[in-house]
Amino acid sequence: MSEVRAVYVEINDTGPWGADVWWLIEGKTGKNRVVFPQGATGEGVVLKRLSQLPGFEVRGMNYAENARFLCWQDDR
Numbered sequence: 001m002s003e004v005r006a007v008y009v010e011i012n013d014t015g016p017w018g019a020d021v022w023w024l025i026e027g028k029t030g031k032n033r034v035v036f037p038q039g040a041t042g043e044g045v046v047l048k049r050l051s052q053l054p055g056f057e058v059r060g061m062n063y064a065e066n067a068r069f070l071c072w073q074d075d076r
Contacts (some may be wrong), residue, residue, distance in 0.1 A: 003027050007050055007072040011063045021061065025050075028074070 008024040015021075021038035023046070036043065050056055053072045060069035 003032075004053070004072075005030070005074050006070065007053070007056065008068050008070055009058065009060045010068045011060050012066050013064065015064075024068075 004025060005028045006026045008026075010022040010024055012018070012020050012022075019037035019039075023034075023036050023038070023043070025034040025046075027033065036046075047058075050072070056072040059071055060067060063069070
């Protein structure tokens with residue numbers, strides 16, 4: 001996880017018919033990013049690993065408008 005700079009939850013207003021919750025994992029270089037929707041295959045494995053980051057907190061899951069929530073950031 002040393003290459004991760006920040007983790008976000010992005011919410012949009014396409015639910016309940018569209019994918020309205022997305023995970024964004026940004027790399028330290030700013031050029032690398034992993035994006036996947038809630039419920040994607042392997043999400044549980046990724047979240048288990050992310051939950052080991054100090055101070056990681058899932059935020060915004062019940063929000064119903066377009067928004068991005070910071071769940072973790074490397075402050076080093």
